[in-house]
Amino acid sequence: xxxxxxxxxxxxxxxxxxxxxxxxxxxxxxxxxxxxxxxxxxxxxxxxxxxxxxxxxxxxxxxxxxxxxxxxxxxxxxxxxxxxxxxxxxxxxxxxxxxxxxxxxxxxxxxxxxxxxxxxxxxxxxxxxxxxxxxxxxxxxxxxxxxxxxxxxxxxxxxxxxxxxxxxxxxxxxxxxxxxxxxxxxxxxxxxxxxxxxxxxxxxxxxxxxxxxxxxxxxxxxxxxxxxxxxxxxxxxxxxxxxxxxxxx
Amino acid sequence: xxxxxxxxxxxxxxxxxxxxxxxxxxxxxxxxxxxxxxxxxxxxxxxxxxxxxxxxxxxxxxxxxxxxxxxxxxxxxxxxxxxxxxxxxxxxxxxxxxxxxxxxxxxxxxxxxxxxxxxxxxxxxxxxxxxxxxxxxxxxxxxxxxxxxxxxxxxxxxxxxxxxxxxxxxxxxxxxxxxxxxxxxxxxxxxxxxxxxxxxxxxxxxxxxxxxxxxxxxxxxxxxxxxxxxxxxxxxxxxxxxxxxxxxxxxxxxxxxxxxxxxxxxxxxxxxxxxxxx
Ligand SMILES: Nc1ncnc2c1ncn2[C@@H]1O[C@H](COP(=O)(O)OP(=O)(O)OP(=O)(O)O)[C@@H](O)[C@H]1O
Ligand SMILES: Nc1ncnc2c1ncn2[C@@H]1O[C@H](COP(=O)(O)OP(=O)(O)OP(=O)(O)O)[C@@H](O)[C@H]1O
Ligand SMILES: [Mg+2]
Ligand SMILES: [Mg+2]
Numbered sequence: 001x002x003x004x005x006x007x008x009x010x011x012x013x014x015x016x017x018x019x020x021x022x023x024x025x026x027x028x029x030x031x032x033x034x035x036x037x038x039x040x041x042x043x044x045x046x047x048x049x050x051x052x053x054x055x056x057x058x059x060x061x062x063x064x065x066x067x068x069x070x071x072x073x074x075x076x077x078x079x080x081x082x083x084x085x086x087x088x089x090x091x092x093x094x095x096x097x098x099x100x101x102x103x104x105x106x107x108x109x110x111x112x113x114x115x116x117x118x119x120x121x122x123x124x125x126x127x128x129x130x131x132x133x134x135x136x137x138x139x140x141x142x143x144x145x146x147x148x149x150x151x152x153x154x155x156x157x158x159x160x161x162x163x164x165x166x167x168x169x170x171x172x173x174x175x176x177x178x179x180x181x182x183x184x185x186x187x188x189x190x191x192x193x194x195x196x197x198x199x200x201x202x203x204x205x206x207x208x209x210x211x212x213x214x215x216x217x218x219x220x221x222x223x224x225x226x227x228x229x230x231x232x233x234x235x236x237x238x239x240x241x242x243x244x245x246x247x248x249x
Numbered sequence: 250x251x252x253x254x255x256x257x258x259x260x261x262x263x264x265x266x267x268x269x270x271x272x273x274x275x276x277x278x279x280x281x282x283x284x285x286x287x288x289x290x291x292x293x294x295x296x297x298x299x300x301x302x303x304x305x306x307x308x309x310x311x312x313x314x315x316x317x318x319x320x321x322x323x324x325x326x327x328x329x330x331x332x333x334x335x336x337x338x339x340x341x342x343x344x345x346x347x348x349x350x351x352x353x354x355x356x357x358x359x360x361x362x363x364x365x366x367x368x369x370x371x372x373x374x375x376x377x378x379x380x381x382x383x384x385x386x387x388x389x390x391x392x393x394x395x396x397x398x399x400x401x402x403x404x405x406x407x408x409x410x411x412x413x414x415x416x417x418x419x420x421x422x423x424x425x426x427x428x429x430x431x432x433x434x435x436x437x438x439x440x441x442x443x444x445x446x447x448x449x450x451x452x453x454x455x456x457x458x459x460x461x462x463x464x465x466x467x468x469x470x471x472x473x474x475x476x477x478x479x480x481x482x483x484x485x486x487x488x489x490x491x492x493x494x495x496x497x498x499x500x501x502x503x504x505x506x507x508x509x510x511x512x513x514x515x516x517x518x519x520x521x522x523x524x525x526x527x
Binding site: 017038040164167172173175198199201203204228239242243247 | 290291292293390391395403404405406407408411429432433434435436437438439440443447462464465466468469470501502503505506507508509510511512514515516517518519
């Protein structure tokens, strides 16, 4: 019943600046797919374009699979495809309680049974109802990221777009969030499209990944290939070398 | 030679809802020379509050005490506020966590760097612009002229972080406190930025406090590492020896990192021992 996502020849232009050009990939239903690459290469822009938050000038975005497949931009699409943003400090409204943050999408999509859904969403991300009436500044970075994930999950989406979901988190909280995402995917048959600059994190969570530079695709490969260093482009190799740490010349 | 920075028994406390003071930093002590000191530890362990107290940027409700807090012989707790303000952003540079908050949303990136430069040096408008562009290029920003004119919401996460670093670099500090300065950067750019910081330490003798949750990066980049837990330093270790850490908390942090080519589902998570917080 789950759906995946297909992006074909996507192009995004901001005031004459080409942020994403001729990018295509296919994420099968239930698959987890990673986007890695240079800072400014257009990774977040691709996720934003899928949600209708970036100016798509060419190309197609569509849901694939056997379930319900509403068109991009429609209310149904906005419910089935949810995004968790890059910055856990900026993405939650500072003057709203957790309760309001979670109630708002339910009201927008006219979903009933808000009480039960809010409790369930908090439970699912491992936060008790004790967190329900706190404000974002009363939460640690990891707890905020869990709230952002709960807000995405509360609409019962099929596809989660995850923009650097753990880059602001310390190692122990990162492990907790990664385990949570893993488990949610298994339990709910979710499809993930995830951006991360940490190759170990991407290969941990994703089966395949696309490497980007300057708005374009460098290569698409499987996590196994990456782990075994079977890569084709010099840029991917540079990324791989760099991820082993700093080396003093 | 006396150390650049002396921190002795630093404590930072905040009032809780009942008005009682709760310590977020509980007696941190260290000395810093012309070196790279890493500070690691979990979220909420007091890393940022330690850095902020040194800078004099503790939130107003917070109370800072120490047996001694001194920069280059200047007693930071008793010196006039004006001296402290002049040090900040001048001889003591800082890169704060969450760049989106630290950048002014209604000013272009270029204008902000130029403003910082003007605050520290007398330079012509034209020279200021050139230096700002050169700094953006130095932190590996592609097409600096374009980024110069963009507002913070128009740049990617990693570009905002590098704009912050460029702003700090134009002031040419003696001590730099960098709080998660590279967490939004892809690994290759991250290394470029570290190389810049490394050169400042090696060539100019800058002291660096590098706050990060990235253990791999810290162990490969820094000279020495303080591991914080619940407001205290629980372990101090030479960076290269991090993989042989003694404290179970440090060992736990290392083991929950995913590693390339290794499949562990679920990842181990920390089993916290209440005794660590004593
Ligand atoms: N609103 C905007 N106006 C103008 N340019 C923009 C806007 N949003 C993004 N861009 C540009 O698009 C490019 C891609 O940005 P994007 O945020 O997708 O990068 P990214 O790959 O996610 O990088 P990072 O890893 O640093 O987050 C950047 O050069 C950025 O300046
Ligand atoms: N304004 C404040 N009022 C009350 N408590 C605060 C305030 N600011 C910070 N704290 C508390 O101080 C403690 C230490 O926070 P700090 O920001 O130093 O953590 P950190 O180690 O930098 O964590 P992270 O890795 O998440 O950035 C936390 O428990 C936090 O809740
Ligand atoms: Mg991004
Ligand atoms: Mg911090």
